[in-house]
Amino acid sequence: MDFFTFDEDRVVEGYVAGGVTTYRFALDHLAPLIGRLNIQRDTLKTKFYSRLEKDIVRGCVMPPITVALIHDFEEGAAAVAVNDHIRAHIDEGFVLDGIQRLNTLARASQSAGFDDARPLHVNFVIARSRDRLLYRMITLNNGQRPMSARHQIEVLADSFFDFDSVDLKLVAEKGKSRVRAPDSFKKSDFIKGYIAYLSETVNVDNQKIIEEKLDELIASRIIESDIPTRRIEFSDIVNLINRMSASEYLSEWIRVQNNFIGFCVGAKQSIPALQEAQYAEMEGAIQSFEQAFASINVSKVTGQISVTKSGATGKSQLIDLPSIFLTRAAGGGLLINSTVLYEYQGTINTGDFNFDGDQDFAIQTGNNGSYGGPSYDVFLQDRRSGRFLHAPALSALTATGLGFFEVDPSARELVEYTKDGCCYHEETHFSVHNNMPMPKWRQVEDARDNQFRQFSEAYRRGRWVRAKVGVP
Structure with missing residues (x-):
C-alpha cells in the first residue's frame, strides 16, 4: 500500500x-x-x-x-x-x-x-x-442499497459501538424472551439510547410520527448536532450508567426503556455534575420527579387560550380547550403557521379558512390525525359577534388527513392529503359553504398490485366519478 x-x-x-x-x-x-x-x-x-x-x-x-x-x-x-x-x-x-x-x-x-x-x-x-x-x-450518506436513514443509523451504531467492552450485561431480543434477566439490558434498547444520545431527542421510537418522516428527523438531528465539537462520548454515558448500577434503585430505574432513552439525551448536557453526584442525591431527585409526575391526571389536563384582536383594546376572548399540544420551532419559540407535509406542524396556524376575508386560527389539541398526525380545533372569526366560533366540520377535516389542510386562496379551496400505506395517495380539494368543507375533486395515485395508476375524480351528487380529463 x-x-x-x-x-x-x-x-x-x-x-x-x-x-x-x-x-x-x-x-x-x-x-x-x-x-x-x-x-x-x-x-x-x-x-x-x-x-x-x-x-x-x-x-x-x-x-x-x-x-x-x-x-x-x-x-x-x-x-x-x-x-x-x-x-x-x-x-x-x-x-x-x-x-x-x-x-x-x-x-x-x-x-x-x-x-x-x-x-x-x-x-x-x-x-x-x-x-x-x-x-x-x-453526513456522507454512503451506501448504495436503498435503506432508511434510521435503519442505517441503527446498523452503524450496532457495528461501531463495542458492546463487548462495556461492563454491562447485554442480551439480544431472543435471549431476553427465553431467559428472565432483570439485571440485563436489551441490546435494542441500548442502541436506541445511543441513537437518542447522538440525535439529542427522545423521539427515536415514536409511533405517532410517520415512520418515513421519523427516519429523516433522526438523521437531520444527528447532522445538526454538535458531535464534532463536544468532548463527551457515549462511552462516558455508559460508564456513568455502569456506576449507577451499584444502586439497586437506580439500576432498576435506568433499565426502563423510556428512562434509559431520556437519560442518554439529558446526561449529554450535564454529565460533569452527574459524575460528581452521590447515589442518594440521584435517587432523591428521581423519586421527587416520579412522585410529581404520578400526581398528574393526564385525562383531566386542559388548556385555555386568550385571544385579542391585533390593535384592539377591549377584553380578550377566553377559550377553553380539552388539551393543547406545544411544538417548539428551531429557535426555541412556539412553532406557528407550519403546515409542511410530514413536518412538525404549528401549534397555532392562522389564515382565512372559509374565504370570507377575515383571519381565522386553529390550535393543535391532539394527535388524532391519520397515522397519528396532529389534529386541530378550528375557530372562525364571526363578524356579527366579533368573536371566534368553533368550527366542528373544519376541525374534523384535520383528523382525517396527514396534518393540517392547505389553504389555496386563489382557488378558494382547502386541500387535504391522505394515504393508505406506501402505495396509495389522495389529494382532495374542498370548497367551503356555510363553514362546511364540500368535496370538489381529487387526484389519486395508486401503485398497489405493482401497477401505477394516476387519475382524477370529481364529486357529483354524493359520489366520486372518474373524470375523462383532469379536473378542474
Missing part, C-alpha cells in the same frame, strides 16, 4: 489519506471487511456491475474504495505515523463506499485473464471516536 495524499479532518478530529494498492491486496484485506459492517450483504446483479466485471478483466481502473478506521492520534500526527497505523490495522476497518465494487472484483477474479496486479485506489478516513465516524458516515 503506497500513500500519496494526506490531510487533516478538523470536524471528526481525524485524518484522510489516499493511496494505491493492487487487486490482490484488496481481495485479501479489503473484501473481508464487508462483513464487519452489516449494511449491504446482498450483491446487486445489475447490468452495470456485470459490465464492470468484464471491464475489470479487460483492465479498467475502478473508482476509489473508501475505508474507515477508528484511532485517537495525538494532535498534529505525522503522515508517516498515520500511514503506518493504516497498514498495521487495516483488518479492523469498515468499508464506507465500494461494497458492490469489491463484490464485483471478487467475481472478476475468477475469470480467465484477470490481472491481480492491477492498481486500486483507496481513500482512508480515520476518526478519533465511533461517534465522530458515525457522524461522518451519516
Whole structure:
C-alpha cells in the first residue's frame, strides 16, 4: 500500500489519506471487511456491475474504495505515523463506499485473464471516536442499497459501538424472551439510547410520527448536532450508567426503556455534575420527579387560550380547550403557521379558512390525525359577534388527513392529503359553504398490485366519478 495524499479532518478530529494498492491486496484485506459492517450483504446483479466485471478483466481502473478506521492520534500526527497505523490495522476497518465494487472484483477474479496486479485506489478516513465516524458516515450518506436513514443509523451504531467492552450485561431480543434477566439490558434498547444520545431527542421510537418522516428527523438531528465539537462520548454515558448500577434503585430505574432513552439525551448536557453526584442525591431527585409526575391526571389536563384582536383594546376572548399540544420551532419559540407535509406542524396556524376575508386560527389539541398526525380545533372569526366560533366540520377535516389542510386562496379551496400505506395517495380539494368543507375533486395515485395508476375524480351528487380529463 503506497500513500500519496494526506490531510487533516478538523470536524471528526481525524485524518484522510489516499493511496494505491493492487487487486490482490484488496481481495485479501479489503473484501473481508464487508462483513464487519452489516449494511449491504446482498450483491446487486445489475447490468452495470456485470459490465464492470468484464471491464475489470479487460483492465479498467475502478473508482476509489473508501475505508474507515477508528484511532485517537495525538494532535498534529505525522503522515508517516498515520500511514503506518493504516497498514498495521487495516483488518479492523469498515468499508464506507465500494461494497458492490469489491463484490464485483471478487467475481472478476475468477475469470480467465484477470490481472491481480492491477492498481486500486483507496481513500482512508480515520476518526478519533465511533461517534465522530458515525457522524461522518451519516453526513456522507454512503451506501448504495436503498435503506432508511434510521435503519442505517441503527446498523452503524450496532457495528461501531463495542458492546463487548462495556461492563454491562447485554442480551439480544431472543435471549431476553427465553431467559428472565432483570439485571440485563436489551441490546435494542441500548442502541436506541445511543441513537437518542447522538440525535439529542427522545423521539427515536415514536409511533405517532410517520415512520418515513421519523427516519429523516433522526438523521437531520444527528447532522445538526454538535458531535464534532463536544468532548463527551457515549462511552462516558455508559460508564456513568455502569456506576449507577451499584444502586439497586437506580439500576432498576435506568433499565426502563423510556428512562434509559431520556437519560442518554439529558446526561449529554450535564454529565460533569452527574459524575460528581452521590447515589442518594440521584435517587432523591428521581423519586421527587416520579412522585410529581404520578400526581398528574393526564385525562383531566386542559388548556385555555386568550385571544385579542391585533390593535384592539377591549377584553380578550377566553377559550377553553380539552388539551393543547406545544411544538417548539428551531429557535426555541412556539412553532406557528407550519403546515409542511410530514413536518412538525404549528401549534397555532392562522389564515382565512372559509374565504370570507377575515383571519381565522386553529390550535393543535391532539394527535388524532391519520397515522397519528396532529389534529386541530378550528375557530372562525364571526363578524356579527366579533368573536371566534368553533368550527366542528373544519376541525374534523384535520383528523382525517396527514396534518393540517392547505389553504389555496386563489382557488378558494382547502386541500387535504391522505394515504393508505406506501402505495396509495389522495389529494382532495374542498370548497367551503356555510363553514362546511364540500368535496370538489381529487387526484389519486395508486401503485398497489405493482401497477401505477394516476387519475382524477370529481364529486357529483354524493359520489366520486372518474373524470375523462383532469379536473378542474
